[in-house]
Amino acid sequence: MKEVDFKTYQLLLQNKSVAKSAIPKSVLQSNMFQNLLQAEILKSSKFGRGFKIDVSKEIEFEKFFNSTFPEQDVSKSKSGNIKKYRNSKATKVDSSPIFLFRGFSTYQINEQIIDLEKQTRDFGLFSVIPISVIADKICFVENLETFLNAEKLLGNEFLFIHRYGRIGKESISMIKAKEVLVFVDYDFNGLDEYLRIKEVFGNAELYLPNNYSELFKKHSASLKGNKAKMSKAVKTSNDSTVVKIREQVARTNRFLEQETLINV
Template sequence: MLKETEYNFYYKLKKQSVHKTEVPKTVINSNVFSNLVNSGIVGKEKVGRGHIYQIVKPSDFEKFLSSAFPNPGISVNNKSDNIAKFRDSKATITEGKRIVFLRGFENVRVNKQEINLAQYIKNFGLFAVELKSLETPKICFVENLDSFLEAEKIIKDGFIFLHAYGRIGSELIKSINAVEALIFSDYDFVGLNEYLKFKSHFPNAKFFIPDNYDFLFQKFSKPLKKKDEGQQKPSEAVKYSTDEIVVKIREQVLRTNHFLEQQIVIREINEN
């Protein structure tokens, strides 16, 4: 399915010719664009040392646009708008519902209301909310749900634990008002990227590393997925970070091609 980059390019091409250097790589390498050129709907004309693309068969190009982008005038605000405009729910990034789970034994202020979190934990095990704002002295983001449900066994000191439905975004982080922020995640590129997201909003944010981390990594780390299985790669932020923790874990993962899942940290505590 086509996405926003393709949409912008094809509607630009509808209005004017486009030089080859202005064609996005995702477009020029796509089967859709190749078919348009090979069928003669879009023409390629030499200009100077390069060449331009232009529409040769306007009526056929209009048919292509109406099929590829059924509702071009729609403003995209959610996934259903993506489907209507691009026929793909993931065509553009949209701000979804910020659903989070909370655990802890302190009172917190959620969406401007005081919540006795301990009472919810006692009765239901967790507190779920569409988060608009959160105020608490200490917040700990936990990447995996099963670790979130047991995190207080290894992280104490009055932290409130938060697990987000899906990846945590910058807008969600901005909605949190806390003095201390701790990230408890897998020890891999994804975990480091989540840490740096928090670090950009909470400069004093810390990445939780147990005292026996090196032992756990040596004994329980697992290989990264292979390239054809969607292998992890460090984001630009992780790749160029000079943060001491990021450098340590990043270089270890790159050197060994292994990473450590956070669940083993809690398992070792439970067994001991």
């Protein structure tokens, strides 16, 4: 995450309202910023001759900030210079997971019946810090862009779920479902996320298309950076699907992005 992103969101956190003209175009046009607008965590409103961006859901925005910018390294420039930006006061705020939902039915979320189809069709998604979720069929989707289009591949029967940041076992323990599908990139990180989810949902299945081998041959990409690191869980797993993908990725140093399945 770049310094400009951190400083922009920190300014919004501190002031609750910022002139739109003061926000860098790269931030305004980013998927993350647009997603916050769609979830109505941020709102754009008329201000004088221009517009301003307001934090409309302060608790949700604070949780988003702490989840997105934990006390960790933030890239300062293209040269890879690293610096920590979070101060000690900010790190004292407890972090709660923000989840994004999309679906085409009604679901019980936080003990309320939510018409998720209306939310999805009107606003693109539904954002919440979940306390409880009940659904027949759910699908965890690793990447945001794929999450926003997952029904094109998997149909309208699933409650699609995407979380800001890394999915932890505690953060999904409040979800109850009869059928659990996991749709991730076919690399070591994706396999690790699948195995974490499977620790909570023993019946979870990794989505693997019938033509996976053909797609891999035609559309796989070179494995770089942190995607090339295999966790202990992935390395020692006996899950047949994990073993198949793990060995192929290790052997070829290539992986298949989940977004490819939406676009082919």
